[in-house]
Amino acid sequence: MPTGVHLRDVRKQLFDAAERVLLRDGPSALTSRAVTTEAGCAKGVLHRHFEDFDAFLAEFVLDRVDQLAPRAVALRESAGAGTVVDNVADALTAVFGSVAVAIVPLVTFRDELRARLRQDWPAGVPVLTEAVLMIAGYLTAERDLGRITQDAEVDMLAPTLIGSAHLLFADRNGTPPDAEAVRRTVTAVLAGVTP
Structure with missing residues (x-):
């Protein structure tokens, strides 16, 4: 070079x-x-x-997590518009259609990277935990608007949605799920809380 x-x-x-x-x-x-x-x-x-390659990877992961912030704002601002299922399905597709799916195994299999991330990020895989917060924030806004039931356990629904979506998108070499598959998954998870 x-x-x-x-x-x-x-x-x-x-x-x-x-x-x-x-x-x-x-x-x-x-x-x-x-x-x-x-x-x-x-x-x-x-x-x-960068100090070394793992320091580079840690900053790379955190940079990609920071890129979720505008999506979180846009999702929260969509509360009250469209349908809850469509808004969540679109958000999940945007998150998992990005580099997020590939970051999970990267963090999982690199011990030194995980150790470095723990210095700034105490639990979980950063991109997934940030996505959980994004979905939870949105569902809370929808609950406040009465578009999901008041007894909806947002703190349980959000990680369930992220985990379910991750499983749909996790096959890096396969074809990503179509919009209808994502929508069906979201509909199933939210079935008990959407009027």
Whole structure:
């Protein structure tokens, strides 16, 4: 790789390259060499900006978690519009149609990455726990509007929806579920709380 090439936003370029490698080739192919090759830069660039590769991966995961924030805001703002089932199904498809599904095995199988993430994220897989918070926030807003029952246990429904959606989308090499499959799953989970 050529050296001396100016990179405008090194972190973004490296994170985007890591996402492409992760989505295309899976977590086992995600190495510092693969990332820098994909980014079109020398391997030393990554190590100049991050303590080591696991530090890079931890920041990559947290960066991708931060990308859920605008989705969470948009979902919460959709409360009262459309149907609850469609809003949740669309949100789940957006989350799991992204890099989120690939991040789960990455975190699961890299002990040092998990240890580093625990410094900032005390429990769970960051992208999944953030998605749970997003869905819980939305369901709470819908409960406040009376569009789901007042006794709806949002703190149980949200992780159930995330877990169910993760199972639908988890086959990285297969065809993603169609919109109707996601909608049926959401309908089943929310059946007891939607009027």
